[in-house]
Amino acid sequence: MEFSLGYTLWLREMKRFFRLKSRFIGTLGMPLFFLIFLGMAPINLPGSSEGGYISFLAPGIIGMILLFASMGAGMNLLWDKEFGFLKEIMVAPVKRSTIVLGKTAGGVTTALIQGLVILVLALPFGLKLTGIYPQFTILGFFLGFLASIGFMILIGFTFVGLGVSFASRMKDFHGFQLIWNFILFPIFLLSGALFPLDVFPGWLQYVAYINPLTYGVDGLRGSLVGVSEMPLLVDFAALVISSAIMISIGAYLFSGAEVD
Amino acid sequence: MKAIKTHDLTKSFGNLVAVDKVNLEIEQGELFGMLGPNGAGKTTLAKMLSTLLKPTSGYAEVWGNDVTLKQDEVRRCIGVVFQDPSVDDKLTGRENLDFHARMYGMKRELREKRIAEVLDLVDLTEKADIQLEAYSGGMQRRLEIARGLMHRPKVLFLDEPTLGLDVQTRRHIWNYVKTLNRKEDVTVFLMTHYMEEADYLCRRIAIIDKGRIIALDTPQNLKRLVGADVISIEADSDRLVDLLQNFSWVEWMTEEDGVMNLGVKDGKARVPEIVMAAHGAAITIKAISLHEPNLEDVFLKFTGKKIREEEGDARQHIKRIVRAMRRKR
Numbered sequence: 001m002e003f004s005l006g007y008t009l010w011l012r013e014m015k016r017f018f019r020l021k022s023r024f025i026g027t028l029g030m031p032l033f034f035l036i037f038l039g040m041a042p043i044n045l046p047g048s049s050e051g052g053y054i055s056f057l058a059p060g061i062i063g064m065i066l067l068f069a070s071m072g073a074g075m076n077l078l079w080d081k082e083f084g085f086l087k088e089i090m091v092a093p094v095k096r097s098t099i100v101l102g103k104t105a106g107g108v109t110t111a112l113i114q115g116l117v118i119l120v121l122a123l124p125f126g127l128k129l130t131g132i133y134p135q136f137t138i139l140g141f142f143l144g145f146l147a148s149i150g151f152m153i154l155i156g157f158t159f160v161g162l163g164v165s166f167a168s169r170m171k172d173f174h175g176f177q178l179i180w181n182f183i184l185f186p187i188f189l190l191s192g193a194l195f196p197l198d199v200f201p202g203w204l205q206y207v208a209y210i211n212p213l214t215y216g217v218d219g220l221r222g223s224l225v226g227v228s229e230m231p232l233l234v235d236f237a238a239l240v241i242s243s244a245i246m247i248s249i250g251a252y253l254f255s256g257a258e259v260d
Numbered sequence: 261m262k263a264i265k266t267h268d269l270t271k272s273f274g275n276l277v278a279v280d281k282v283n284l285e286i287e288q289g290e291l292f293g294m295l296g297p298n299g300a301g302k303t304t305l306a307k308m309l310s311t312l313l314k315p316t317s318g319y320a321e322v323w324g325n326d327v328t329l330k331q332d333e334v335r336r337c338i339g340v341v342f343q344d345p346s347v348d349d350k351l352t353g354r355e356n357l358d359f360h361a362r363m364y365g366m367k368r369e370l371r372e373k374r375i376a377e378v379l380d381l382v383d384l385t386e387k388a389d390i391q392l393e394a395y396s397g398g399m400q401r402r403l404e405i406a407r408g409l410m411h412r413p414k415v416l417f418l419d420e421p422t423l424g425l426d427v428q429t430r431r432h433i434w435n436y437v438k439t440l441n442r443k444e445d446v447t448v449f450l451m452t453h454y455m456e457e458a459d460y461l462c463r464r465i466a467i468i469d470k471g472r473i474i475a476l477d478t479p480q481n482l483k484r485l486v487g488a489d490v491i492s493i494e495a496d497s498d499r500l501v502d503l504l505q506n507f508s509w510v511e512w513m514t515e516e517d518g519v520m521n522l523g524v525k526d527g528k529a530r531v532p533e534i535v536m537a538a539h540g541a542a543i544t545i546k547a548i549s550l551h552e553p554n555l556e557d558v559f560l561k562f563t564g565k566k567i568r569e570e571e572g573d574a575r576q577h578i579k580r581i582v583r584a585m586r587r588k589r
Contacts, residue, residue: 001365008362012348019350019391084346088407091310092363093335 005094006102013073013106017113024114027072031065031118038194039125045196051128051225058122059220060193062115062148063155063213067188069114070156073107074163074250078173096255100164104247107163108156115152119224127225134226147223147232154239155216161246168253191217197229212242261324263288263415263447264309269318271304278304280471281318288414291441291448293462295455295555301471302451303343306419309449310340323414336364339408339446343419345400349393353384353403356392357410364411378406381443382436398429405436409444416440419451434460455555467559474562479555486553486561487511489527493520494547495538503541504534514564521560523553 017024039054080086089099123129130136131144166179190204191213197205208214219235222228228235264286271279279301286292294302307313309322311331319326325333347356354375361371379385382402392400401421408416418437422430438461441448452458458465459479466476475482493500500520504510509530511523524530527550538545560566 004365005363008359012351012359015355016348016350083349084342084344085348086346087312087340087342088346088360089363090312091335091338091340092360093332093365094363 002095002098005098006105009089009099009102010105010109013103014109017106017110027069028065028114028117031061031068032121034064035061035118035122036125039122043195051126051130054122054126055128055225056221056227057194058119058125058127059148059224060191060217061122062118062152062220062224063191063193063217064188065118066111066115066152066155066216067159067184067191067213069111070107070159071163071184073110074103074160074165075167075176075179076107077103077164077167077254078170078176081167082172097251100247100251100254103164104157104160104250107160108153111156111160112149112152119148129224130226132223132226132232140226144223144226148220151216151219151223151235151239154219154236154243155213157243158212158216158239158246161243161248161250164250165246165253168250168257187211187213190214192229193217212239212246215239215242261288262286262321263290264292264320264322264449266309266320267318269305269308269320270316271301271308271313272316277471279308282468282471282473284466284473284476286447286449289441289445289447291437291450291461291463293450293452293458293465294468295452295458295465295559296468297453300453300468302453302468303419304471305468306340306417306449306451309334310338310417311335336411337414339411339413339416341401341404341408341416341418341421343423343451345404347392347400347404347407350391352389352391353379353395354388356403357407360407360410366411374410374412378409381409381440382406398425398432401425401429401433402436405433405440409440409446412444413446415447415449417449417451420453421450422452422454422457430454430457437461455559459555465555467555467562469559469563475558482555482558483553486557487523488525488553489523489530490551490553490557491522491524491527491531491534492547492549492551493522493534493545494518495520495543495545497543499541500538500543500545503537503543507533507537512561514560516560516564516566521557523557523561 035058039057041053043053045053045056129141131140131142132147133140190208190211192208197208200208215235215238218228218230219232219239222232222235262285264284266282266284268281268283269279270277270281282305294305296302304313308315309320309327311327311334314328321327322334323337327334351359357375357378358371361374366374379388382405384399384402384406387395387399395403405421421437422433425433434457437448440446450458450461462479464476464478465482466473504513504520504522509524514521531548531550535545535548556566
C-alpha cells in the first residue's frame with residue numbers, strides 16, 4: 001500500500017520532469033559549459049594522465065549536475081507549496097515519510113538521468129572511460145559503470161534530502177538564491193570536482209572531508225576513470241551514511257511542518 | 261452520529277485567536293454553510309477539520325473520528341476543495357484525478373469507472389486529456405470539486421468554491437454542488453463570504469466573525485431575526501440618529517459609512533413618516549430605500565459592519581489577486 005503511494009508520487013515527478021523540458025535543459029547548461037570550457041584548459045594533474053584534464057574533470061561535473069538536480073528536486077517542494085498542490089497531498093491518508101520517500105525517489109531518478117546525460121555528452125569532448133581500473137578492461141568497465149550509477153543514486157539521496165530539509169523550513173522562494181550561492185556552490189567547489197583537494201590549506205581540507213560530495217566525486221572518478229584518492233568502499237560507506245542522515249533529517253523536518 | 265461535531269474548538273497564532281471556541285453540530289447529508297468575511301476564521305476552521313492544522317484547544321470530530329488522534333481515518337472520509345488552487349497544472353485533468361484516486365488506494369477498475377463518473381458530473385469529459393494550464397478558472401474549479409468527490413467522501417469541504425469566478429460560472433458551480441449533495445449523498449460544509457451563495461445553497465448557516473459564531477440557523481430564520489424590512493437612509497446630518505431613536509418601532513439601528521440601517525416592521529408605512537420627521541427637524545435626506553432583509557443585514561445587525569474584503573497583509577492579498585487572475589485567464 002505505502003509502496004504504491006510512493007510510486008504514485010514518483011510517477012508524478014517523472015511526468016513533470018519530462019513535461020518541463022526547459023527546466024531540464026536549463027539545469028544542464030551550466031555543468032555542460034563548465035565541462036566544455038574548463039575541459040579545454042591545459043592542466044596536467046597526477047592521475048589524469050590517461051585522458052588529460054577532461055577525464056579528471058568530467059566525474060566532477062557529473063557530481064555537480066547531480067548536486068544541482070537533486071537539490072533542485074528536493075526544493076521543488078516549495079513549488080508544490082506555492083501552487084497549493086502540497087495541500088492536496090497532505091489531506092490524503094498517506095504517511096508523511098511516504099511523501100518524502102516518493103518525492104526523493106522521483107528526485108533521485110531525474111538527477112540520475114541528468115547525470116547520465118552529462119556522462120554521455122562528455123565523451124565527444126575527450127572523456128576516456130576506463131572503468132574501475134586505470135587501464136581499460138571489459139570487466140573493469142562494466143563494474144565501473146554499475147558502481148558509478150550506485151554513486152549517482154547515493155549523491156542523489158543525500159542532496160534531495162538536504163533540499164527537502166530546506167524546503168520544509170522555508171515559506172517561499174525568498175531564500176532560494178541564498179542557499180544556491182552560499183551553500184550549494186561551496187559544496188561544489190569544496191568537493192574536489194575541479195582540482196584535487198591537496199591544493200587547499202589543511203583546515204579547508206578537513207571541511208572538504210565532511211562534505212558528502214567529496215566522496216561522491218571521488219567515487220565517480222574511481223569507477224569511471226579508475227583513479228581515486230580513497231578506496232571506493234570508503235566513498236561508498238560515507239555516502240550511505242550521509243544519505244541515511246539527510247533523508248532522515250528531511251523526513252523529520254517535513255513531518256513537523258504545517259501546511260498553510 | 262453527527263457528520264461534524266466540535267466543542268470549544270480554538271486555534272490561535274501567537275496573540276491572534278483565529279478560531280474562538282467554536283461549537284458546531286452538522287447532520288449527515290446536510291448542506292451547511294459558514295458565512296463570514298475574509299479573515300473571520302473560516303479557512304482555519306476548515307484546515308483544523310481536515311487535519312492540516314492542529315487545534316490549540318477544544319475538540320473536533322469528523323464522522324466520529326477525532327481530528328487529532330485519528331488523522332488517517334478523518335482524511336479517508338473527507339474531500340477538500342481548497343480556497344486557493346491545488347492542482348498540478350502540468351498534469352491533465354484525468355491525471356490529476358488518477359493521482360488523487362491512487363493516493364486514496366483505489367484499484368484500477370474502480371479508478372477508471374469513478375473518474376468517468378465525476379468527470380461527467382462536472383461536464384469535463386471532453387477536456388479530460390488536456391493539461392490543466394489550458395483550463396479556464398471555472399473548469400479548474402470544477403475539476404477540483406470532481407477530485408474532492410473521487411473517493412466517495414462522507415464530508416466534502418468547499419472553501420470559497422466560487423472565489424474570483426464570473427457570475428455565470430458561479431451559478432453553474434452552485435448547481436453542481438446542489439446536485440452532488442443529492443446524488444452522491446455527501447455532507448457539504450461550505451465556507452463563503454458571498455451571502456447569496458450561502459442563501460441559495462445551504463439548509464443551515466453559521467455566521468462567523470473574528471473567529472466566533474455569532475448566529476446559526478436556517479437562512480429564513482436568520483433573516484427573520486432582522487425584522488420584516490430594512491430601511492437604509494443617507495442624510496446630511498448626524499442628528500438623524502437622535503431623531504430616529506425617538507421612534508419606538510425602530511427595532512435596531514446601525515451606521516456604516518454614513519448610511520443608517522433600520523430594522524422595522526411594515527417598512528412601506530414608515531418611510532413617509534421618517535421623511536416627514538426629518539423635514540420637520542431640517543435634516544435633508546439624500547437617499548432612502550427599503551428592502552427585504554438579506555443575510556448581509558443579518559451580519560450587519562450582529563457585527564455593525566458589512567461582509568466585505570478585510571485588509572489582510574499585502575502579500576496575501578496580492579497572491580489572491582494573482583490567483584484570481586490566473587483563474588480568469
